[in-house]
Amino acid sequence: MDKGAYDVATSSTVIDTNDTIAKRWRRATEEPAWIRVTLITISLIFVALFLLLPLSVVLYGAFEQGISVWYDAIRDPDAMSAIRLTLLIVAIVVPLNTLFGVAAAWAIAKFEFRGKPILISLIDMPFAISPVVVGLIFVILFGSQGWLGPWLSAHDLRIIFAVPGIVIVIAFGTLPFIARELIPLMQQQGKEEEEASLTLGANGWQTFWHVTLPNIKWGLIYGVILCNARAMGEFGAVAVVSGRIRGETNTMPLHIEVLYNEYMFTAAFAVSSLLTGLALVTIAIKSVVEWQEERQQRLAAA
Amino acid sequence: MAATLVKRRVIPGFGLTMGFTLLYMGLVFFIPVGAFLLYTTTMSWDTFWSAITQRQVVASYKLSFGGSLIAATINLVFGALLAWVLVRYRFPGKRLIDALVDLPFALPTAVAGIALVTLYASTGWVGQYLDVFGIRVAYTQLGVVIALTYIGLPFVVRTVQPVLEDLEAELEEASASLGADRLTTIRRVIFPALFPALLTGYALAFARALGEYGSVVFISGNIPFRTEITPLLIVAKTEQYDYHGAAAIGTVMLVAAFMMLLLINGLQWWTSRRHG
Amino acid sequence: MPILPLHKTGVTTRSVSKLAAAVAIGSAVLTGVLSMSTPSYAQSNRVELLNVSYDPTREFYREYNAIFAEHWQTEHDQTVNVRQSHGGSGSQGRAVIDGLDADVVTLALAYDVDALHQRGELIPEDWQSRLPNNSSPYTSTIVLLVRDGNPKNIQDWDDLVRDDVEVITPNPKTSGGARWNYLALWGYGLDKFDGDEEQTYEFVRQVYENVPVLDPAARGATNTFVQRRIGDVFIAWENEAFLSVEQLGQGEYEIIVPSQSILAEPPVTVVDANVDRKGTRDVAEAYLEFLYTDDAQHLAAKHYYRPSNTDILAEYSDNFPELTLFTIDDVLGGWQHAQETHFNDGGVFDRILEDINAR
Known part of the structure; x- marks a missing residue:
């Protein structure tokens, strides 16, 4: 961080003192205005078609009949229990996947070992496995007809069609998010700083807390937000293992489906709008983090 | 011996982190997937083969793989463009758009499907105007591509963005001061630096699209041989208690996705070793 | 799969004990998750x-x-x-x-x-x-839902094969409700063609040729017909049809009762x-x-299911017009047989799909 701030400071000095070179450089490393405008316009149209409009549909549907209808839909006991269940699951899954993400990134980024591309590919796999197949996998493993089913029911343990099943399925689906965010980041940062810290006498944990963690902080937060969002929104696989017991094993996405199937479209969109609200939280957190960083840089430069 | 090892490797924690990584993946990933693959082996080769080569299934591969390839390619082009615009240019609403990119991760896929069909059906906000030109999106293969593009959108943007942010301006400046024009700089300096990230984003978007179910069923017409995706057939098989058939097709999808990821990650690892 | 070349990575007793600690934490978490399941009935x-x-x-x-x-x-x-x-x-x-x-x-x-x-x-x-x-305890039947005023003048199953008619029905391979739809068509065809299976097959095939969207589930099909306004006629359970009219638009839809249909049980x-x-x-x-019981039977009728109690059914005859009802045992020899010959892989329905595709 501090190194970057230093660079910014010196290069701005260069620009101040040598205006003509700076101008020539800028022109050479930037596109002409018309290209910039065109590229921005194309991007905005793409974003509008694929992101803004779907979001508008959800928000329009949610608030079409006024805020009180929206509020009633959220306060509905079944909706509340779906929200509570979703939060409970997130509270279990996200810390576990965070721990996993940091550990995996540390092992992969700081060390060389055979089979690394295989391990990375395996970590990526949950992105690629169809939710439909994920559901099937866990039914085959835990279902009464499955491998572990008879043993589980003999011990009166419920995994599938109960909260643990939903937890495992969502942990599976969101496994890569944090690791995937951290691995390239830590690989790129290299290990010089950690090695320096260790040679100076710090132990492994101290190095992690005071050197590595500050460096990956932003990526970690971002990964956690994504993991959180995806965990809340996971649908296809959860639908298979949840059992859809009203007020008990219906997560928010399943409750949305229930509402939609009951022709309660406004309520369905209202609950969806809560999930899209997460995107707004992302904006807020991201802005705060960026603002903090800028401030620190300014302080360091001063 | 311990002394030499410590010398070779200053950074500690390999045992702990790798141990936890493998343990966690073992519980959440290896055991379930292993059990699944084992389950597939309980059927005879003939059953397996005939399950995965039914005409209807083969037609669905074409749509699923073809549609995913097209969607991933669209995402490659527009994702790179979007990442570029978000990193390099300043314009009002930039931060909002930056945050919106994650929307496809946050929104449940079923909601996304409903929203997309609301937009693109011939009575929808966008669809009614396209209808004038005779373009039908909802309930056609085009609709499948739209849904797959939507759900894969964040991958390319989010893999390219950080690399672009960290790309050192000096390289471009050097290239420019050596007399290269902008296009040459992009082609010779920026593109090679972005290439691995583009590849990763492409692979992830493709793999994700291949398995997508929730959003597609709303917007594709689900007509067998025409607009039926492979995951829907897996659902159809399970509905008929044909777990073996479902698992067989699921295995095909699983292996295809893994091969794709392995190819890309291997390629990346190889190029990074070659370039230092 | 040798991901871990141990000799290279410097495994000391300390990192082994850390590995053990990691295993312990992991198992603790797992048992914690497991113990959350406490059944009490x-x-x-x-x-x-x-x-x-x-x-x-x-x-x-x-x-x-x-x-x-x-x-x-x-x-x-x-x-x-x-x-x-x-x-x-x-x-x-x-x-x-x-x-x-x-x-x-x-x-x-x-x-x-x-x-x-x-x-x-x-x-x-x-x-x-x-x-x-x-x-x-309650039954239903399969009817036709059309848009207000019945613009395509659909009166019976025969109209569904017309070239200008688009039919909405879910996929019988994924939707149980849709199997009743299919069987209602099949039963009608058998009656119409005096048991001639080939002609019946052709009749049912022509109907499915007019299906532009084959939703995986019944409720999805309702939404396609009602929300997206796709199709001219929607094959639906009677209770579902009533519900659509009531909840999704009074005066926007009409229920057409065909001359005969299947008794959905x-x-x-x-x-x-x-x-x-x-x-x-x-x-x-x-x-x-x-x-x-009477209370429950009245409640079923209120929700547009036909009560099995014939006296109570008679009280609601305004809602439930009389029509010839055949059962699945009558025309298809029961569910097992219907499933095997029609809906399983390689069955009649698959043949219909292949035929439509080949054309």
């Missing part, structure tokens, strides 16, 4: 039932559970709490086979309940004879293996028997 003054049902019965069972709870409370001085699970009939049946702890199932077709015996050994083979009327049963384990058999059986 029957207590002295309180009992829980889980009714696993299909989509369109939500509204009906919400009200029915309340009147049954009241009845049980006065009779046995015990609070009964009925938990509900709704979804597609086939996937709900499968969930019960895979371990969903249902005390009773109330599904759309006997085939899905049969599977509980055949694949899960959860109920005896003769389950359907345990309650009156083939264990179907959504059956109910106690899941023996589960109630015996949980000790809930008495209340579960009472729950289903109570469906045949």
Whole structure:
């Protein structure tokens, strides 16, 4: 961080003192205005078609009949229990996947070992496995007809069609998010700083807390937000293992489906709008983090 | 011996982190997937083969793989463009758009499907105007591509963005001061630096699209041989208690996705070793 | 798969002990998650039932559970709490086979309940004879829903093969409800062509050729027809058709009752293996028997299911016009046979799809 701030400071000095070179450089490393405008316009149209409009549909549907209808839909006991269940699951899954993400990134980024591309590919796999197949996998493993089913029911343990099943399925689906965010980041940062810290006498944990963690902080937060969002929104696989017991094993996405199937479209969109609200939280957190960083840089430069 | 090892490797924690990584993946990933693959082996080769080569299934591969390839390619082009615009240019609403990119991760896929069909059906906000030109999106293969593009959108943007942010301006400046024009700089300096990230984003978007179910069923017409995706057939098989058939097709999808990821990650690892 | 070349990575006793610590933490977490499952079913003054049902019965069972709870409370001085699970009939049946702890199932077709015996050994083979009327306390039939004013002038099944008509119906391979639709068509065809299977096949094929969207589930198909305004006619259960008219647009749709149709019998049963384990058999059986009482029959009629009690059915004759009803046993020799010949892989329906594709 501090190194970057230093660079910014010196290069701005260069620009101040040598205006003509700076101008020539800028022109050479930037596109002409018309290209910039065109590229921005194309991007905005793409974003509008694929992101803004779907979001508008959800928000329009949610608030079409006024805020009180929206509020009633959220306060509905079944909706509340779906929200509570979703939060409970997130509270279990996200810390576990965070721990996993940091550990995996540390092992992969700081060390060389055979089979690394295989391990990375395996970590990526949950992105690629169809939710439909994920559901099937866990039914085959835990279902009464499955491998572990008879043993589980003999011990009166419920995994599938109960909260643990939903937890495992969502942990599976969101496994890569944090690791995937951290691995390239830590690989790129290299290990010089950690090695320096260790040679100076710090132990492994101290190095992690005071050197590595500050460096990956932003990526970690971002990964956690994504993991959180995806965990809340996971649908296809959860639908298979949840059992859809009203007020008990219906997560928010399943409750949305229930509402939609009951022709309660406004309520369905209202609950969806809560999930899209997460995107707004992302904006807020991201802005705060960026603002903090800028401030620190300014302080360091001063 | 311990002394030499410590010398070779200053950074500690390999045992702990790798141990936890493998343990966690073992519980959440290896055991379930292993059990699944084992389950597939309980059927005879003939059953397996005939399950995965039914005409209807083969037609669905074409749509699923073809549609995913097209969607991933669209995402490659527009994702790179979007990442570029978000990193390099300043314009009002930039931060909002930056945050919106994650929307496809946050929104449940079923909601996304409903929203997309609301937009693109011939009575929808966008669809009614396209209808004038005779373009039908909802309930056609085009609709499948739209849904797959939507759900894969964040991958390319989010893999390219950080690399672009960290790309050192000096390289471009050097290239420019050596007399290269902008296009040459992009082609010779920026593109090679972005290439691995583009590849990763492409692979992830493709793999994700291949398995997508929730959003597609709303917007594709689900007509067998025409607009039926492979995951829907897996659902159809399970509905008929044909777990073996479902698992067989699921295995095909699983292996295809893994091969794709392995190819890309291997390629990346190889190029990074070659370039230092 | 040698991911871990141990000799290279400097495994010391310390990192082994850390590995052990990691294993310990991991297993602790797992047992923690496992122990969250604490089943408790029957207590002295309180009992829980889980009714696993299909989509369109939500509204009906919400009200029915309340009147049954009241009845049980006065009779046995015990609070009964009925938990509900709704979804597609086939996937709900499968969930019960895979371990969903249902005390009773109330599904759309006997085939899905049969599977509980055949694949899960959860109920005896003769389950359907345990309650009156083939264990179907309420029935329905398959009708046609058209847009207001019936612009395409659709009067009977014959109109569905016309070139200018688009038909909406879900995929019978994924939707139990849609199998009734298909069988209604097939039964009508058999009658019309005096049992000629080839002509019947051609008739049904022509109808499916007019289907632009084949939704995986019944409710999705309703939304396609109603929300997206796709198609001219929607093949629907009678109760679903009434519900669509009531909830989605009074005066926007009309129900057309065909000359003849199939008697749709959504059956109910106690899941023996589960109630015996949980000790809930008495209340579960009472729950289903109570469906045949007058109160429940009136409630079923209110939710547009045809009551099995003919006297009560007669009271609602305004809603339920008379038509010739055939049963699946009459025309197709029962569900097992229908499933095998028509809906399984390589069956008649698959042939229809291939034919349509080849054209």
